[in-house]
Each structure stands twice: as structure tokens, then as C-alpha cells.
Amino acid sequence: MFFRLLYESFRRQRRRKLLAGVAITLGVAVATAMIAVATDVGDKISRELRSYGANLLVTPQDDALDVEIGGVNLKPPSDGAYLNEADLPKIKGMFWRNNILGFAPMLPAAVRVTGEGNDVTLLGTYFSKLLSFGNERFSTGVRTTNPWWKVEGAWPEDDSRDVLLGQRLAAKLGRRPGDEIEIAGEKHRVSGLLATGGEEEDQIVAPLAVAQQILGKPGALRRIYVSALTKPEDALARRDPATMGPELYDRWYCSPYPQSIAYQLQEVIPHSHAEQIRRVAQNEGTILARITGLMLLITLAALLASALAVSAAMATAIFERRTEIGLMRALGAGGASVAALFFAEAALLALFSGTIGFAGGAWLAREIGLSIFGSQVSVAPVLLPVVLGIAMIVTFAGSAAAIFRALRFDPVYALRSTA
């Protein structure tokens, strides 16, 4: 009998259930989308913050003191230690390799340029060089670590001898993209002009091999700039790993703090010292915390709004049917069985509309992710039972008040339809 009543209720009163169903679907869709976006926003904003550039710097352990003002290095080139270019691909072999978005080696050299009196700094680096480590092939260079560098003309190929001229230097020498320039007695083609807003605009930027050849040091480099996805610092991050017990050390090592990634960089690159570039790394953590905090609070607000929408719709739908309830009471049904029937209806409605809402919410989350960040926002399948559970609880809560109020109604009035 119970199931027949349930079945008939859905078959005959489809339109009445529609508004409640739509409200539940919308509420669940919004809740799902907001939860999915809020859980993913940390990662997405972290990636956007990488547009500030490298946050870690690797230098030789025994490096001599830098004597540099405004990008002009006054240290004699024979001074100081070098890192080995052959060690670079090993960066993709460390524990946190998936957090390393890119790296760029730097080798500065002071060169004589025909037409310019003073020495000019030539910076050797990777632009977008293809490297391989094990079975993995990847490309990395300044085009990844320094996204604000803009080139008028074309970027040089990493295995060519073309160079980029800084904008200010090019203006002084009167060169345009495609011209030739004589550096240290050799001719090179200028493939483009570089605009960075910094000291590189007074320098020449060339493929690493060119700088190595000028210095007569094949396979050498001075510094590596690394762009990595990191977790904001906390008290554990700042501790010295040597003072940690094995368990704490494991936790520290397996968290992507700037310090632990720097530590691992020192492990894979021999004779190196790695450190966070504080200007970039410190502020990242603060901004990330602010934005994720904000999104969390907004998601709570969205969940609250959805819950209220669903409760309101359910309460309205049930209150409309109080004559039905009165009728059932008049026919002898106990309060418990009437309540059970309506709760069962609410549960079925919640399950059905909730599943559609979940699918809609997943689609919504994907669209938001693609249009704002250009990447997918993934919805974990485990979210479905969680969201359905919450939908059922909210639906019950919304109906409960209305059902109990309707039950207290005198059946006589219900039968007389004077509400």
C-alpha cells in the first residue's frame, strides 16, 4: 500500500513536484560546482602566481662574491665556480619533479661589441630547450620561467647562434631584428629585440652554447632559476632538516615547501646551494592564503544559499498538500505513516534531482575552470554520495517543519478545504 501511494504520488502530481525538483537540482548543481572550484582553486591560483617568475635559485656552493650593479657584473670572469650543464636534466628526477614547472640556466659573460665602447654583458641561457631524462622529454627555459619577457621579432633557436638584443642596447647600436652584430669578433644574427622592463634590456641574450664558447668553458653555467609550485611556509618549513627526527623529516621532505624543494635541488645538482628567491616565494604564500580563504568562505555562503533554496521549495511544496494530509488523517492514517510517506517522497525526489544536479554542477565547474583558468576543474566522484547525502538531509529538514505543521491540522478543516 505504501509503495502504491508513493508511486501514484509521483505519477499523478508531476507538475507539483517539478518546482521542488528544479530547486533541488539547482541547489545541488551550485553546491557541487562551488565545492569543486573551491578545492581546486589553490592549485589554479598557484599556477597563476608562477607568472611572477622563478622562486628558487641554484648557485655553485663555492661561488665567489658577486660584484654586480644594475645587471653589470664587475667580477673578473675567471673568478668563481661553475655548475655543470649535464646535471640539469636530473632536476626532473627529484621527488618533487612534478612541481617543477621549468628552469633556466644563466651564464653571463662580458663581451666586446663592435660599435659600443664599454663591455656589454652577454647572458647565455635556454629559451625553450628540449631535454630528456630517462624516458621523459620536456622543454624548458626562459620562455617558461620569465613569462613577462616579450620579443619583437623571433626567439632564437637554442642550437643556433642567433641572439636577442635588449631594447635599450639595440636602440643605442641602431640594430633591428634580422640585422647582424659582431660579438667578440664573430658575427651573429639578431633574431629579435627583447623587452623585459629590467636590466636585460641593456644586455645581449644568447643560447647557452654561445656564452660557453665565448668564455671557453663548455658545459658550464653560473646559476639556475627554477620555477616551482610550492606550499606556503609554516613553522615546520623553516626548521633545519638536520635537527629533525626521521618522522618529522619525512613530513618535511614530502611537503612542497620552498625549503624542501631547495634542499632536494641541492641533492640532485652536485656542489650546489639552492635558496628561495624571497621576493617571489614569500609573497606567493600570503596571496594564496588570502584567495583560498576567500573562496572557502564564499563556498560556505553558496552552500547555505542552496540549502535555504531547497528547504524553501520543499516547505512550499508540502504545505500546498496539507488537504491531502488531512484527508489521509481523516481516513485513519497515523501521523507516523503519513510522515513516512512524505519523507520517502522527499528522499526519492532528492536522489533523482540530486543526481541530475550533480551532473549539471560538474559541467558548470568544468566550464568555470576552462573559461577562467584554461584548465579543467576536476570533480572527484566521491563528491556524488557526499552531495546526495547533504541534499537528502536538507530536503528532509525543509520538509520536516512543513510536514509536522500540516499534521497538526484538524482533518475536518482539511476536508472542508478552508485553509
Added chain:
Amino acid sequence: MFLRMLWRTARLRRGRAASALLAMIVAAAAATAMLNLYVDVQAKLRREFRNYGANVVVVAKNGNALPPDALPTVNATLPAASLAVPFAYVVATTNAGQPIVVSGTDLDRARKLNTWWWVSAWPNAPNAALVGVRAAAAIPPGRPFDLTFQGRVVHLTAAGTLRTGAAEDSRIYISLADFEAWTGLPPSTIEIAVAGPPQEVKAAVLRLSQALPAAEVRPVRQIMEGEARVLGKTRAMLWASAALIILTASVCVLATLMGWVFDRRRDFAIMKALGASERMVQSFFAAEAAALGATGALIGFALGVAVAAWIGRANFHAPVVPRFAILPIILAGGIAVALLSALLPISLLRRVQPAMILRGE
């Protein structure tokens, strides 16, 4: 008569009207909070982004020095809440003959500008120096040390160490007064953190270029482009969230209000049976709904401003400024949604005969 009917309805049907009003308040509060945050978060985040330091740099052209009135000119041209810090550089030698870069600056301002500098102790005595971690290797620890520049010697004591992970680690920083007394050279660079949106920064760069024709004024593109990207994405996300929340809240109001009006169909039927014109009945219900909508919107606005302030305090540790420009939007939206939810059921009921409604069908 019209107004008396409105007043009596409000008094007699308090119960159902209360839940409808509650739904309206909650929806208006949610909408206000979201819109308030959307407008304000940009200013809040920009303040956080200023922690990245200078976004404009003033450098003398061709390696000459800046004109002596450069710093006061800069300070006069900048918008409020901006910070300009002068830096002077020379290459000095230690007693061991090691060349080392020494910089003279306004240490207090440098501390405010570069919040990421990790400093063990800031110098606050004459001839006290802040030594970068790498530079510390070149000077004898614990004892006062000498630096020589063009034959002039200065005796310094190391007050603290500086760690930044960048070029500053290889330098020694002293106060501008000590620097000028020793070398006689003026500052060659001014680093500026200009507060405000990109348009303000561009305008400031223009004004500075005009005020200092002998200098080059460059925006730091690394900082400005990074800020624009992250801020843009955050705003877009906030906007999407706000739209979703406002939509859900409106559905909530719609459902509740429609149920409320539908419940009163007997009143509607009685009025028609007593001879009221359709226009009269419609305007009655519309006026009721509009009054409800307006009241709910006003109370909801106050509540929403409080919620936004709480979120601002909890997340940004700074109050969110209530934007009263949002009030007309909320009011209009509230009345619009209320009218829609009133008129929709009424237009459906219009076609039904009053007698049928009174009989309970």
C-alpha cells in the same frame, strides 16, 4: 481602502508573510555580501600585492647621477600611500682587497618597501651596516671592519645580516647619510611602490617622466603583469560565484513567494467575486509583493553588509567598506523578483472562475 487592505493583510497573515519575508531577507543579504565583496576585494588584494615591492624604478640615464632634487620631486608627484626609496651604489674594497658592492639607502623606507627582506637586526646607529649573507663571508665576523672607496675609508660595524635569495645577499647596506659622508655620491636609483590600479601606475610613470626629464622611469613589468593576471582571474572567479549565489537565492525567494501568493487564492477569488476589476486585484497583490520585496531588500542589505564586513575581517584582517551604490541594485532586484513571483501565479489564476477557487478546486 487599498492601503487598509494592505495593512490588514500584513497583520492577519503574519505567519506566512514572515517566512516569505525571511526568504527575501536572506536572498538580499547573500546578494549584497557577494556584490560588496566583488567590488571591494580588488582593493584588498592590491594591498597584498604591494608586498612584492617596487613596481616602478627611476634610473639616471647613461650611468650619470640623478639630479639632487629628484627624491623630493618624486615624492611630490606620487599618489598617496605610495613609497619611494632612494638607493646609491659603489664598489668598495675590503682590507683584504675583495671588491664588494655597498649601497646607501633610507633604511626605514627600505624596510617598509621590501617586506620580504629577512633581517636579523636592523642598524640604528651611525656607521652601522646591514650585511648580506654572502657578503658576510668577505668581512671578519664580530669585529668592526673598514671599507675603502677611492682612497676614502669608512669604519663600519655589522649590525645584522640580510637574506633575500637575490643580488642583495652580496651587498652591504648603510644609511644614506653615512654613504654620502663617505663617498660624496648621490643616489642613482629610486625604487617606487605606486599604490593603485594599473591606470594609476601608468599615469604616475607619465607624470614622473615629465617631472624628471634627465631620468628614465620604468615600470617593473614582472610585478605589474603578474599582478594583473592573478587579480584578473580572482575577479572572474568571484563574479562567477556571485552569479551562482544570487541565482540560487532568487530561486529560493521565487519558490517561497509563489507558494505564499498561491496560498492566498481564496482572497483573490473573494475579491473578484465581490466585483473587483482584474487591474485592481493584480495591483493589490503586486503592491503587497513589492512592499515585501522592498522591506526584505532593505533589511537584507544591512545584514549583507555585516556579513561582508565579517568576511573581510576574517580573511583580510581589514574591514570591507560598505558600498552604498549597491543598495539601488539590491532594492530594484528584490522588488523585481517579488513582483515576478506575485504576478506569475495571479496570471495563472486569472483564467479560473472565482467560484471554482472558493469551492476548493
